[in-house]
Amino acid sequence: MTPEIVSRYADRPLPRYTSYPTAPHFAPGMTPERYAHWLAELPPTEPVSVYLHVPFCRSMCWYCGCHTTVTAREEPITRYLESLLGEIAWVRDAMGQTPAVRHIHFGGGTPSLMQPRQFVALMDRLRETFRIDAASEVAIELDPRTLDAAMIDALARGGVTRASLGVQSFDPAVQRAINRIQSFEQTAEAARHLRAAGVTGINFDLIYGLPHQTVDSCAETVAQSLTLLPDRFAVFGYAHVPSFKIHQRKIEEAALPDGAARHAQAEAIAELLQDAGYVRIGLDHYARPDDDLARAFREGRLHRNFQGYTTDACPTLIGFGASSIGRLPQGYVQNSVLIGEYQKRVGAHGTAVAKACGFQGQDKLRATIIERIMCDYRADLGTLCLPYGVDASAVMGSAAGLGEIVHDGLAAVSGNVIEVPEAARPLVRVVAAAFDEYLGKAPARHSRAI
Template identity: 50%
Template sequence: MGPDLAKCYRQDRLPRYTSYPTAPHFSSSVREVHYRTWLKSLPVQQPASIYLHVPFCRSMCWHCGRHTSVTKRDEPIAIYAAGLRTEAYLVAETVGQPLPISHIHFGGGTPTIMTPETFADLVGTLRYSFSVLPDAEIAVEIDPCRLTEPMAEALGYCGVNRASVGVQSFDFAVLRAINRLQSFEQTAISVERLRRAGIGRINFDLLYGLPLQTVASCRDTVAKCLALNPDRFSVFGYAHIPSFKKHRRKIPGSTLPDSGEQYLQSEAITEALIDAGYVRIGLDHFALPNDNLALAKQKRRLRRNFQGYTDDSADVLIGIGASAIGRMPHGFVQNAVATRGYLPRVAEDRLATVKGYILTEEDRFRADIIERIMCDMAVDLSQISRLHGKDPRSAIVDRSQIDHLIADGAVIMDGDQLYVSDGAEFLVRSVASVFDAHLARSAASPGRAV
């Protein structure tokens, strides 16, 4: 396909577009008073989702970009879990009526760092405070190195029906280089425990571009993963930004593959998963053909949120916990990032919002375009423009970039219909960025486009 597209665009640093506008554009002008007002105005007949953030781990993986910290003691975790329960009560009380919940996602950190009893108490609070629907998806991120049999049983007892297992790689040299010693056997035992507890839907998370990683080790990792038959894969490229997290400085830059090698690793993983029968979902997810994510793609109902691709159709996301981001019809809200800022607020019966963003009609217009590009690899600019009362000719912000993408064969434009070309899916962030009116003003350093 024309020029070497990966070589042409791989240095572009672009957002992952899990929201629009992206988090660097949030402002401290949005505070608790905004969030309270927004919660009170929610249409309580429409289902919402909940994300809970658990910012603790037993050890730090040096590649990690999450908001988390290391603790060897259970007491800080129990205190924090009490804060989560308090915030859940506060949100429900502010809404005023039981809000139906269709999805719950526990992220981290390591959510299963909680004791089984603490986790069960937290889920009980959610069920008491909200109207969790009978068919709700309840998902938990899992560190297979630390999943005990009692915890797996507690997850099943609490109604968890999806587990996202962090694998990253099975290459011991790579794992040692990121301070994450995790064997295939540990992972297999965790998957067996989860399935025995009745949690049949399993996701695996993989990374490429890690220190000492090679194309061969990526292929070997995928082969081992396939033996455990997960329903989905999330495959992300590691972006080495030492200034973002201090522990990343422990990874010598000389051990990292260059951007060209990263691209080859990504393509090797993609090829292996497609050959194994998985359907490619957007930029970086893969699912079995009968999985809900694959069905949502087929029906063009795929969505994008802070966890990546989802079949969750809820327009409201309640963020609970330190650093958690919520999405309202009015805009975004984010809690205090550090637990030392979060816990005192909820202890005083205050919502922990410290920043956010109020959406404009222009933002909604561009958000719809970008979401369809990211999810469908295509967009009908006329259709979305009509919905927002906009002129489709105003949609493109970076005319020079779109012209380059078209000339290089990465994009096809047929009137107001845009398509990402077959084989150029890895450039979807570059395509989406053409419609991003905030990008030039961003002070963030997101990952490379490829």
């Protein structure tokens, strides 16, 4: 792509499309009774996935866009976990069944800040509520700076199979600018001890577009990371939204790279990882060729959810914890975001559901089209529209700005098939957004296209 085309699209604010409709279109008013009805209607033989949000950290990273809070004490975490256990019990009763679970993901925050015994107890409660077996993936996000041997042992005893280690950057200047001082040695030790305990799936999270970051510093971080042989990388572009995340105001905006520089950093990282043998997957993931994620990409089985690209094909995701989002056959549900409000609602009702977005019209069809574009860089609308009884040419014709996108080389259209050329893949969200009927219809803060 020419620099002119990159600059034209790179700074456009667009969703990451981890859901469709996206979260800004969720509306208040979801009741416990309605949510219980949705849960009771889940197909009894269909497996589900589970997400648990633990919104606590020891210090605030200034780049962070997650729903989390800082605490130095154990008591707030203990009280929160009591509410989490209560919510799980309520969902179990509402379902009236014990479905199989294919994927469990602990996010945050820093989930490993709970005590080891608390994590084991939480896993025990999940095993009482769901059928978890050796085929189930149990993943957790970790901060190497706070991870200790006792917690690693608890993770192994709890059945964790995959750990995502936050790295972001090893450049000291960047670390100082984002308030996250983390040595290479801390990261290496965490990876080594996790593997020794049996947690063999290791992911690294990197970020580009941070203050004072350069192509050279990105390259050095990748070089150091590769010596630790992670199975997967997730490489995210920093989303600077200081009006939404107040702590981001501590980041010096003048030190942030522009769209062209962000693109150069992202592509430098991509080239180095691919040269090292990793398969580039979708917008921002990389995996070893023999990894399940790489196989799913090759075979057209890749999916996208709130954790990014995944092998998880379950149509139902049940969310637990403050701000968590679930996806059911009827639509999306979201819990209260604030910890205090979450605990109050669980105490009063057993659940903290506050928002919902019921599927309507072409939502499911467009969600599928967007997912295939994001995962495969290609969508055959003729095939995808058929089960819905919808005219594919009409959907293609309604795609917003598609003519300009095709003219600029971001996509090619042949009949009812749309494809993203390899050179344009960093801007795949622009192509996916053409099929988003909701974009621009509600106030929303999105990250840059690159």
